[in-house]
Amino acid sequence: MSATSNQPLLTVDDLRVTFPTRTGEVQAVRGVSFTLGRERLGIVGESGSGKSQTGRAIMGLTPSQAKITAKTLALGNRDLLSISASECRHLRGKQVAMILQDPKYSLNPVMRIGRQIIETLKTHEKVSNAEAKARTLAMLEAVQIRDPERVFSLYPHEVSGGMGQRVMIAMMLICGPELLIADEPTSALDVTVQLEVLDILDKLVADRGMGLIFISHDLRLVSSFCDRVLVMYAGRVVEELPSADLSQAQHPYTRGLLNCLPTIGSDRHPLPVLDRKPEWRL
Amino acid sequence: MTTVPSPNASSSAGPVALSIRDMVVTYDEFNALDHVSLDVAEGESFGIVGESGSGKSTLLRAVAGLAKFGQGSLEVNGQSYSGSGRNKEFYRTVQMVFQDPYGSLHPRQTVDRLLLEPLVIHGFTDVDARISRALDEVGLGAGFRFRYSHQLSGGQRQRIAIARALILEPKILLLDEPTSALDASIQAEILNLLEDARRARNLTFVMVSHDLGVISHMCERLTVMKTGKVVETVAAQALEKREFSADYTRQLLVASEGFRRG
Numbered sequence: 001m002s003a004t005s006n007q008p009l010l011t012v013d014d015l016r017v018t019f020p021t022r023t024g025e026v027q028a029v030r031g032v033s034f035t036l037g038r039e040r041l042g043i044v045g046e047s048g049s050g051k052s053q054t055g056r057a058i059m060g061l062t063p064s065q066a067k068i069t070a071k072t073l074a075l076g077n078r079d080l081l082s083i084s085a086s087e088c089r090h091l092r093g094k095q096v097a098m099i100l101q102d103p104k105y106s107l108n109p110v111m112r113i114g115r116q117i118i119e120t121l122k123t124h125e126k127v128s129n130a131e132a133k134a135r136t137l138a139m140l141e142a143v144q145i146r147d148p149e150r151v152f153s154l155y156p157h158e159v160s161g162g163m164g165q166r167v168m169i170a171m172m173l174i175c176g177p178e179l180l181i182a183d184e185p186t187s188a189l190d191v192t193v194q195l196e197v198l199d200i201l202d203k204l205v206a207d208r209g210m211g212l213i214f215i216s217h218d219l220r221l222v223s224s225f226c227d228r229v230l231v232m233y234a235g236r237v238v239e240e241l242p243s244a245d246l247s248q249a250q251h252p253y254t255r256g257l258l259n260c261l262p263t264i265g266s267d268r269h270p271l272p273v274l275d276r277k278p279e280w281r282l
Numbered sequence: 283m284t285t286v287p288s289p290n291a292s293s294s295a296g297p298v299a300l301s302i303r304d305m306v307v308t309y310d311e312f313n314a315l316d317h318v319s320l321d322v323a324e325g326e327s328f329g330i331v332g333e334s335g336s337g338k339s340t341l342l343r344a345v346a347g348l349a350k351f352g353q354g355s356l357e358v359n360g361q362s363y364s365g366s367g368r369n370k371e372f373y374r375t376v377q378m379v380f381q382d383p384y385g386s387l388h389p390r391q392t393v394d395r396l397l398l399e400p401l402v403i404h405g406f407t408d409v410d411a412r413i414s415r416a417l418d419e420v421g422l423g424a425g426f427r428f429r430y431s432h433q434l435s436g437g438q439r440q441r442i443a444i445a446r447a448l449i450l451e452p453k454i455l456l457l458d459e460p461t462s463a464l465d466a467s468i469q470a471e472i473l474n475l476l477e478d479a480r481r482a483r484n485l486t487f488v489m490v491s492h493d494l495g496v497i498s499h500m501c502e503r504l505t506v507m508k509t510g511k512v513v514e515t516v517a518a519q520a521l522e523k524r525e526f527s528a529d530y531t532r533q534l535l536v537a538s539e540g541f542r543r544g
Contacts, residue, residue: 046465046466046467046468047436047465161334190333190334190492191333191492191493191534191537191538192333192533192534192537193333194537195536195537195541198541199541202541202543217465217466218466219466220540221540221541224540224541224542224543225541256467257466257467260466260467260469260470261466261470261495262470262473262493262495262496262498262499262500263495263499264494264495264498264521264522264535264538265498265521265522268499269477270473270474270477270478271470271473271474271499272470273467273470273471273474274467274470
């Protein structure tokens, strides 16, 4: 499934993201390293673990007051740390794309859906209006929107959450990026809609041979969706393992995360809780 | 689609604590609740599951008097209540915990002030002892008493919200997605806290969640809702044994088991 080419799609070595605060510097990401081929990688952790800041640093969306350092942060053989802002804008959307949690906030509320998608396309490619529209409609169809013509001329508030997230996926994939970062792409959706959206995402990623970084708090969901999982705690990767071996997780944090979920049919009262050890932070 | 719970599931053990008959809540012309009936026995833990827009939160809000119901009847501990307006006695019996701990605590009041308010309203005199006991009970202790809510984490805030609900020693607790804004490990702590409180005080729970796992862990019986109607009411064990009839329940169950490729 994951074709390993010689050159990794993305190389992250010793990534650190530091925020200045009134009480001194806070390291949100403390030395994260991984390489990504054309595969699905999951990054799991709880709030404050640094999983989203890792994704944002790759995307070049770290707030300006924060400091990013890394031994290597490269997309293919392009160093992401030294490129200019305009080069970064060129990459963003074209080669790396990102899906955020809630389409209510990530789509422009005063622009029709079709125009938003065309805007993305025209930023990166020289295409005629007619071709842009045709490609947009085809993309909306690819995310299984039944009536693309109608949705094309709707505003984001006129569509449901699941539909909005499909629009978001369409917008992100229209320029054919090599790497897609999905930050909690289904957490704002209803459970039954979640599966539909994941299914669409899964097929598109497989068909187009993209690399995917799937960021989520939901360990079970990530492991059922990805080939490989990184578990983050307090800004560090505490464990990396193939999704299939999740039940053999070694780190007590990973095991704790797995155990603390109430599931149907398991009668455990009280639920096991995480006993956070200070040495996990080291 | 019938609103009458199936007979094998409604085998309520004790006297009825909460009884809802044909409740209708209408917003403009939209029926948020469409003839919903259910009974919750005293000491029972009752769950309501459904997707957004199913009316599950509206049901709790209508019981608590936060949403007006146009038709139907509501009985709590034998007392009848109308569509709007609740007396003090009602709130001595019924308290509610909301989903978002960031939105449900006053940002400019200390924990002490937050917990004092219900006590003053209901004319308690031993406020000092009650506040410190309430904080101990939710596992926070005296060190949190004079903090503001922005100085607390999400889980700590939800503990305060639970303390505020329990401080009046209610009989029935309405829980509207009490853990869905929290991390999984914090969720486990809050669910354990709620179970302990229920056992210690013999409370009746009515708990709303979109998470079947949480509901089947916490509740003995549950109702599945969709578009303002009751789909079915089953015992929690029936989920595990797949002893339910509605196709929608099966869909929810499949969805809660996570993503499968293929």
